[in-house]
Amino acid sequence: MQDDTRRGLYNTPKEIAEAVVFALPAILFLVCFLLIPIVGTFVSSFYRDVSYLPREFIFFENFRRIATDSTYWRSVYFTVLFVACSVAIEMVIGIIFSLIMHEAFPGRGILRGIILVPWAIPVAVSARVWELIYNFHYGLANYIVTALGIAGSPINWFGNSVGAFFALVITDVWKTAPFVAIIILTGLQAIPEDLYAQAKVDGTQFMQRFWKITLPLLKPVIVVALLFRTIDALRVFDLVYVLTKGGPGGSTTSVSLYAFKTFVAGDFGYGSAISVTLFIIAWLFSILYIKSSRFLEEVK
């Protein structure tokens, strides 16, 4: 890699000292706000840490309990399905948005602004807004379906597992597709215009150029966007907490909501163990993405 060229930069003790001083704030920050809490959570997960029971080291007992906890596995199932659906849709819509935002046309600045608005709103606030849209009695969604004659009577959107699931996915897509769009836009801006000019000379169609030039060159940013979105969607909490509270019948309980409920009930050991599993799932996903992007690189 680039190690040998870089190592040459920090030769003298003075230079090394300077490097340490400059890096120290960032390292301290990471240690305080990331490393300590993560290690703390791992340690807690090996204890029975319930506020009203004696604290006791129980090794893997919490994880053994997780293995047979049907509520936990249901929450994993919901969370992974939620990640798969929402991230896939966000990618497609995000790429389309970014292509639109990349074109030069009058009013582009305004359009870029509008597309980004949902991303700027805090999740809890947008969840509240969508709660009103889905409301059975006076929500916009029911107004539209009844006015257009799609449904004879109002629909109880959260009334079954499928409806509640897609209501959550739609809200998440609305909220985070713009984020994907910005990341991909930066990738688009890095593609040299010459490539397109040459391709046009060769007589290619728009879709051909998209598949042969745009998409392959966007791959690095797409992997970044995928990674960010997957990790973010895996810990979905506020959306579910506001919109469904995990209902109906517990079918939309996400892993982090389950961990939260466990913490609130006073069981910090088991809650930590659940969080640790979520950490591991997120970690596996990141490895998968990074490995697959390297693999593709090598194939090329």
Next chain:
Amino acid sequence: MNHTIGNRRIIGAVILSLAMCFTSCSRREKVLTFAVGGAPNELDFWEQLCENFQKETGIEVNLIRQPTDTDQRRQGLMVGLRAKKSDPDIFLMDVAWIGQFAASGWLEDLNSLPQSESIEVEKFFPTVVNLAGIYEGKLIALPIYVDGGLLYYRTDLLEKYGFRRPPETWKELIDMSTKVQARERATNPDFWGFVWQGAQYEGLVCNFLEFAVSNNGGLLLEDGKISVNTLENVQALQFMRDLICNYRISPPNTFTEMKEEEVRIFFQQGNALFERNWPYAWGNHQSESSPVKGKVGISPLPSFPGGRKASTLGGWHLGISIFSDSKKEAAQFLKYVTSYGIQKQLALNLGWNPGRVDIYEDPEVLSQLPHLKDLRVVFENAYARPNVPYYTQISEVLQRYINAVLAGKMEPVEALVKSEEEISEVVRNYAR
């Protein structure tokens, strides 16, 4: 009560609690910290109260403003208590989690405090004190205000359709609802007979227990075993589902969206004949801007034949932290808040139902809040949720299965069989 979350308030609370952390390092002598949450007008009331207390006693009280949401208030308190921090010294607790706090050893025995004889325990609802305020023989908290489920009804509509009194039994409620709903829909297509809390949260368990106990059911605690799968409970659960799917007098979104505020607003807009809610809704219904002002009555909830009228006990209790470094002052503050004068103010200014029984005989209070007379009976007979430290885990199980029945995903018997299995798992994991 689970009110909706105010995000600004949460952020405010976070900033405030951070600020408290920093200021507490340099705290002076005799400063009490008191943690309390609620609506802005309630917090203003507490602020004023703290000022008055300081004027009378010279003890400064720092108010920690908590959010309205009960889970977040609980979590906020737990962070400090787990770290054995000396503040807050004194705080309010929901009756649903007071058991956990007591079992964790976080609450001071009020009888062990200096001048404890002047705390007038006997003036409070004995049932409430026995069910929630006393834990393993120790007095750990006093009820600042009490809550119980009530039936609100539209006096004008009952009269219009020739009914002389509110329903005594669930069957009467169905008959009245069916008739009124059918006729009223001619002018208001979104009119429903009976609204109650069916979303998957703590309020659902409170509602379920009322239906169940009014059928002589409920949660049975015996020798560390909790049984819920009884014929009475199955019937009650089937009835809840029938209200939505069979009698169709409760709207389909009962089990998805209906929490206290949703129910209150729906009824207040004039869209329902009956409403199950806590006493706080009364003040809202009678406010100037309410479309149903002057057209609302309250009564105990109906029962099944042979059952008793049941109301789930709610409310908030005041307790003192075992880690407090100013217990003497905290006890003084507790005495102040539970005094006749302040409890009366709570009723008059906030419309709350005081924990002290003697307020319910005060002529001034009764002339302003005549309904308190009826509420007294309700509170005296309220049904308490099991006062065990792992109640929240039990409730989580029940919420999930009862909600699944209402959603039509499961039959009542199956749901209660599975609940009982999971609850015994909870007991295995958490009982001492």
